[in-house]
Amino acid sequence: MATDSWALAVDEQEAAAESLSNLHLKEEKIKPDANGAVVKTNANAEKADEEEKEDRAAQSLLNKLIRSNLVDNTNQVEVLQRDPNSPLYSVKSFEELRLKPQLLQGVYAMGFNRPSKIQENALPLMLAEPPQNLIAQSQSGTGKTAAFVLAMLSQVEPANRYPQCLCLSPTYELALQTGKVIEQMGKFYPELKLAYAVRGNKLERGQKISEHIVIGTPGTVLDWCSKLKFIDPKKIKVFVLDEADVMIATQGHQDQSVRIQRMLPRNCQMLLFSATFEDSVWKFAQKVVPDPNIIKLKREEETLDTIKQYYVLCSSRDEKFQALCNIYGAITIAQAMIFCHTRKTASWLAAELSKEGHQVALLSGEMVVEQRAAVIERFREGKEKVLVTTNVCARGIDVEQVSVVINFDLPVDKGGNPDNETYLHRIGRTGRFGKRGLAVNMVDSKHSMNILNRIQEHFNKKIERLDTDDLDEIEKIAN
Ligand SMILES: Nc1ncnc2c1ncn2[C@@H]1O[C@H](COP(=O)(O)OP(=O)(O)OP(=O)(O)O)[C@@H](O)[C@H]1O
Numbered sequence: 001m002a003t004d005s006w007a008l009a010v011d012e013q014e015a016a017a018e019s020l021s022n023l024h025l026k027e028e029k030i031k032p033d034a035n036g037a038v039v040k041t042n043a044n045a046e047k048a049d050e051e052e053k054e055d056r057a058a059q060s061l062l063n064k065l066i067r068s069n070l071v072d073n074t075n076q077v078e079v080l081q082r083d084p085n086s087p088l089y090s091v092k093s094f095e096e097l098r099l100k101p102q103l104l105q106g107v108y109a110m111g112f113n114r115p116s117k118i119q120e121n122a123l124p125l126m127l128a129e130p131p132q133n134l135i136a137q138s139q140s141g142t143g144k145t146a147a148f149v150l151a152m153l154s155q156v157e158p159a160n161r162y163p164q165c166l167c168l169s170p171t172y173e174l175a176l177q178t179g180k181v182i183e184q185m186g187k188f189y190p191e192l193k194l195a196y197a198v199r200g201n202k203l204e205r206g207q208k209i210s211e212h213i214v215i216g217t218p219g220t221v222l223d224w225c226s227k228l229k230f231i232d233p234k235k236i237k238v239f240v241l242d243e244a245d246v247m248i249a250t251q252g253h254q255d256q257s258v259r260i261q262r263m264l265p266r267n268c269q270m271l272l273f274s275a276t277f278e279d280s281v282w283k284f285a286q287k288v289v290p291d292p293n294i295i296k297l298k299r300e301e302e303t304l305d306t307i308k309q310y311y312v313l314c315s316s317r318d319e320k321f322q323a324l325c326n327i328y329g330a331i332t333i334a335q336a337m338i339f340c341h342t343r344k345t346a347s348w349l350a351a352e353l354s355k356e357g358h359q360v361a362l363l364s365g366e367m368v369v370e371q372r373a374a375v376i377e378r379f380r381e382g383k384e385k386v387l388v389t390t391n392v393c394a395r396g397i398d399v400e401q402v403s404v405v406i407n408f409d410l411p412v413d414k415g416g417n418p419d420n421e422t423y424l425h426r427i428g429r430t431g432r433f434g435k436r437g438l439a440v441n442m443v444d445s446k447h448s449m450n451i452l453n454r455i456q457e458h459f460n461k462k463i464e465r466l467d468t469d470d471l472d473e474i475e476k477i478a479n
Helices: 005-026 045-066 101-109 117-126 144-155 172-185 218-225 251-263 279-288 317-330 343-355 369-380 420-427 446-459 471-477
Strands: 028-032 038-042 077-080 134-138 165-168 194-197 213-216 238-241 269-274 293-297 307-313 336-340 360-363 386-390 404-407 437-443
Touching (some): 045 369, 077 117, 101 144, 117 144, 117 293, 134 144, 144 238, 172 194, 172 213, 194 218, 269 279, 317 471, 336 343, 343 360, 369 386, 404 420, 420 446, 437 446
Parallel strands (some): 134 269, 134 293, 165 213, 194 213, 238 269, 307 437, 336 386, 336 404
Antiparallel strands (some): 028 038
16 A cells, blocks of 8 residues: 555644644743733633634634534423523523514514523513513534524614614624524614714714614724713613623733623613533523522533444554545445544545545535635535535534544544543534434554554443444445
8 A cells, every 4th residue: 555655744744733733732832021020921712712712713603604404402401590580481482572563473474483492481481571681602513693693683773863772792703603593583673773883884973773682792882881881871771792602712801891881771681592501601690690689591411322332443644544545435324424633634635535526525624614614604505425524613513414524534633532422522412313323533653542542441431443444244234
């Protein structure tokens, strides 16, 4: 078997460079402060902070762009009421909410027949009189955006030509996406106007905004509320902080959000939404939402129970590729996703597979989010049969119909340790998609064998060895 040692070396160098730059990000420099005392500063903390934020924001945007349906979830919604003695309302239909007719029309025009799980509890709370504050957490795609958009639209009095609802989003692109939902849902409510407080949207000094809803990023909103006085924060009735987990990845955004919140009247309704709920999000949420009701919907557990997992022992990248070809030669694979560690490996592999006659899609870090969404969409529609991607690029993507997943490189975190969460998410299935699946892991070094062993230990599940030179054996795995 010919070894493309040059390409391999380049790839290894790239992987090494990536690990090295990650190490640099963590490196602490020690330098004296103005008084001569020694203080530690995280050399690249800000850069890492920015990258982490971009990563999370891009992931969130990607999810929004590729999702057209609700994510099902069979878990129970947990509700913690501020006043445990008040009755807990939940609705099974939009009619029960007594929405303005033009809003109900908007909801139905969007194809919503009934409230989603989180909406069943969140909507009655948000639309109650007097308005209630809410902190809500549920994974992406469960209907949070639609819920708070409906709450904002319900509270607006169109005759009052000034901002009454303020919604903060972590990035310009995410703000635009939420704006689109407002426009869609408010389609039959033409008198209702929306303004975007995002970079580049310059207004004349001294101007006052007449739109009813303002959606924007914290920095610009803060400027509009304080320095530029385009908005009178004292007139805001509903304040929404969306994607809190993405928001707090940037220290500046946290401070700006808190400063905006402090300018709002006491009786302003405060709503905060997040896909995850780690400690830092919770602390931030408590800062911006006083006396909250809390709603949580746990992510549906993924399991490896219905998945057949194998590993193939190889000694080089070319051998991995050959093993892959052998698998393709022996069994019929409707659609597969293949994960690589670096962009270079991913594009090399995509090119090699194309040469073999496969219809291949490549998802790569150089693409902007919209391009990535388009690639995923085509793959979903079955236009391509193989999706090759880098680990980072595909984090958080669900392509449910894919029954075969190949880890051309095993998922590792920035420290080079097994990334068990990614492994599970990539390969595991929730109850809904309980179909059987097949996962093949390519192992080409002692190091990757060690990673594989640790993954096995973590999940307490044996990963069987597969000899890809034995056609009969490969055929067996398909049954
Ligand atoms: N009650 C509903 N019935 C049917 N579809 C709905 C309902 N509510 C929302 N959707 C749709 O489900 C998808 C996800 O909803 P939404 O964007 O509100 O979720 P989310 O939790 O805010 O997720 P993200 O944070 O990724 O935006 C959207 O396509 C939305 O139009």
